[in-house]
Every structure is written in structure tokens, then in C-alpha cells.
Amino acid sequence: MLASPPIISVSNLSKTYGSGFKALNGINLDIRRGEIFALLGPNGAGKTTLISIICGIANLSEGSVSVGGHDINKDYRTARSLIGLVPQELHTDSFETVWATVSFSRGLFGKPKNPAHIEKVLKDLSLWDKKDSKIITLSGGMKRRVMIAKALSHEPQILFLDEPTAGVDVELRKGMWDVVRGLQASGVTIILTTHYIQEAEEMADRIGVINKGEIILVEDKAGLMQKLGKKHLKLYLQGKVDAIPASLAAYNLELSDDGHAVIYNYDTKGERTGITSLLGDLRNAGIRISDLDTTQSSLEDIFVSLVRAP
Amino acid sequence: MNFRAIQAIYLFEMARTWRTLLQSIVSPVVSTSLYFVVFGAAIGSRITEVDGVSYGTFIVPGLVMLSVLTQSIANASFGIYFPKFVGTIYEILSAPVSYIEIVIGYVGAAATKSIILGLIILATAALFVPLHILHPWWMLTFLMLTAVTFSLFGFIIGIWADGFEKLQMIPMLVVTPLTFLGGSFYSVNMLPSGWRTITLLNPVVYLISGFRWSFYEIADVSVALSLGMTIGFLAICMTLVWWIFRTGYRLRN
16 A cells, blocks of 8 residues: 655754753654654743644744644645644633634635534533533633634644643543544544543554653554553562573573562563473473463553653 | 735724723713813813813814723724633634734724724713814814824833733823823913923824814824824834734744
8 A cells, every 4th residue: 555645744953942941852743644743842842832833832942743744844834724623721711701812813824604514513512502602601621622613613634733632631531532533433533632541542553752852752553552562571480590501592681680680571461471391391401490480561661761761 | 905804803802892882882972071170161161262162162173082092002902912811812812814914903993993993082061062074184183193092002112011901001100191281281382491391302293283183183293293293103003013924922832
């Protein structure tokens, strides 16, 4: 299958603020049409800066970005009209009604009036009965949905959700993910940032990790899940070994605890874990075991080890 | 040209005006009426004619200008500062709109509002003093030019300001004094010659003089100079706005 061109292509993107702070450093990233891409990273990693540049809110310092094949500077009109943005903070016009503010967004993006579309968006987001309410009277979760409705008002092909579920209760979060899945089914590409690794795991097709202004990993979720399937068996020894005996070389054991323990990595999803034969071979080699312990690496571990790496 | 975006911004801003009708329209009308009572009726009755018109009539164009200047700046600066302050500016910046469209939307709405206000004040003035306008089209031209120019100026202040204090500072410390000293309540010719020369450095003198000429054909400086200076200020403000958007100054950091 021929891969279709990426819907967003970021190349060598750097951003240095006036203060001299380098928020992004040589970012290269392609977003595929129709996928849900989760951007993970600790606070201050550059997630919001990256989104702000793609959406036109901040100027870039170096590099280039194209959206749907249109350069975000040279052809900003077409590029921006493809994007709907839901920022992290709840920025709303308190005194406007829900209907007015969502209609305003559609006009701002140059689209002709279409009450039927706005009605559908509001109904999908369970906001229809609030359409004539002033935004100031709504709860935080509703305001968040109003912002999503604004972003969807002009029928974008790409939706950016910056920390969409921060401060949203569990029930509502589920509802929001249903909406996101529905959008993906209708062909919308979705890029979301999140702190919640579980969320990325549940929702995303691909996951990117950003830290200190650099993309340090982009992988299919399936690939990451495979890494997740790895388990570690730690065997505490009765004595101390200086080296792994040659007869055990096939197991790729690692020495640990100054030779008082060995670690065996295996795949729980594999047909054979090799544990039984390992134990047998250890006995044959004259190594006695005092205790054992198994651990599983989570996406969280991978994430933490990635962002902590010097 | 994204006309729908211009329309959306314009209507959004006008909706804000109707929502805040009391402070937008009623309070300037009340304060102008007070000026008429104090300067026109109370003090004005003791002042003989200025340049052949009664004092109460003489101050009408100046009072209209005073309101148009301050309201244009207040409306336009608040209109763009507020979205920056509450964060809703993100949507304007991420929308497929050019800076010209943003300016037409915001400045157009602010200018419309102050023109309406100017006409309301004029109507209010007609209740207090006999009014005659010799050149109504020139009057409207000066009114519109001034409203647009100072709305642009207000827009610039709104972008420059990073706090409510700065938002108030220029109108309070610069514009109000310049307007009072710009011949709203007196003819520049009434000043001693030294002060007169200094006064001619005040840009507001030209605005008020031209505007007053369109009413009574009396002016402190020639009409051509008034018109030229007004258009000159407009050009300066437009250049500044162009620079702001080109560099992203205080908008796209």
C-alpha cells in the first residue's frame, strides 16, 4: 500500500523566545491522515509551543511546517482553515451565548452560515439544551465542550486537543473520547497532548514523546505495547557468581546486585517463556536460587526512563 | 478577502456595544450634557461671542470631538485588549484571517460606535443651543476620519498594553489633556502668541479646527491643513498597525 502524504509535516522546526529560551529544537514530525496521534511529555517540554506554531498562534524561529501540503506562513489561509484548535486553558467569552460563540467561530473561519451543522455539533457534545445559556453560567466541563464545539464549527480536517481532559471528570472524559472516536471515523485527524499515559494508550494510533524541546520517540502504539509485553524475572542467588556460565549464554542473562542476582527478560506473549528450561539449566550449572521476583515494564516506565535520560 | 470573518468580528464587537449600552452610549451623553449646562449655560452666559457665534454654540464641535476621540480610543483599545487578557485571542490568531481583516473588523466596529455616539451628542447639543451646520458632508468626513484614526490609535494601545493600567494611561495622561488644550472650549486665537505657537504642536488642534469649520466656517488653522494633518495621523497609525502585524509584536510571541 502506498502511504498517502502526511497531513502535517514539521521539519527542522526550532523556536527560540525573545528571552533566549529555546522551547523547540530541530523538531521533525509527520502526522498521518486520519490517525489519532498522542503527544506525551512533561510540563514545559514544548507540547503547547509546537501546537501554537502549527496553528498560527506563535511564529516559528527556524524550519518549516506544512498542513495539507500548504506552508503555514506562505499559504496560511488554506493551512489554518483545515485546523480546529482546542487550547489547554478555558478561554471563553463569558457573556456570549453558546450558540453565538460557536457561530462566531464558523464565521471567523470564513464558512457560510450552517445552523444544521452547528446544531449537530452541539448535540454531539451534549450542549444542545445549553445553546441559549451564557457561557459564564456553564460548568468547567461544559466550557471545555463549548471550546471543542467552536473548534468543530468550521468542519476542520484536523483537530488539535491540548490536554483535553485536564480537570474533566471520568464520566465526561469517556463521553469526550466517544466524540473523538466518532470524529476519527468521519475522517478527521486528531492530535492530542496529555499527561495521562493511560489515555494515550487507550486512544492513540501513534504516540510521540517530547522532552526539552525535542521529539525523542515516535512509535505505533502496537510497537510500544510489545515493549510493554516484556517482563523481567529476577532470581536472587544463594551465593555469588562472577560471570554467567557459558552454558547459560543463550538466555542473555544480566548480572545484578553485585552477582547476587541475575535478571532474565522474556515475552509474556511468546509461545514459550523459557522459564522452565532456564530453571533447569541453572540447577545443572550448580546455581541455587533463594528467591524470585517478576516485574513488567509499563509505558510509564518507558516514558520516565526516556525523559529522565541525560 | 475573508469577508465572513470581518463580518463576524464586526458583529461580535457591535454586540458587545449593545450589551453595554449604558456605559457605551448613555454615560457619554450624560457627561456631555453636563458640559453644556456648566460651560454653555452657566459660564457661557457671561462670555460674549467667540468669532461671531455664541459661546454655547462655539463649544459644540469641540465637545463632540472630545467624546469621539476618547470613545474611539477606549472602544478599540478595550476591544483588542480584552481577548488578549482573557485568552480568547487564540481563536483570532489561529483563524484564516489577514491582519487587514482583523483591523477592519475591530477598528470598523469601534469607529462605528463612536460615530453613532458623536451624532447622538450632536442631537443632544441641539436641545441646548441653536445648531447650524454649513458643510454637513465635510462635518461627516471629519467625524469619520477622526473616528477611524483614533480607533486605530486605540487598537495600537490595546495591543501594546499588558495591563489595565497601561490601557488607561495614554488616554488619561496624553489624549484628555491634548483635547482640553486643543481648543475644545476656546479659540486658539484667544491665547497669547507664545502659547499659540506651542498649541499648534498639538495634533488635536487641527482635528477640532477642521471640524468646527464644517459647522461655522470659523477655524484656527486652514481647512486644508486640518484635513492634511488628519490624514497624516491616519497614515502614521496605519503604518504602526502594519508593523505590529508584520513583526507579531505582542501578538505572536
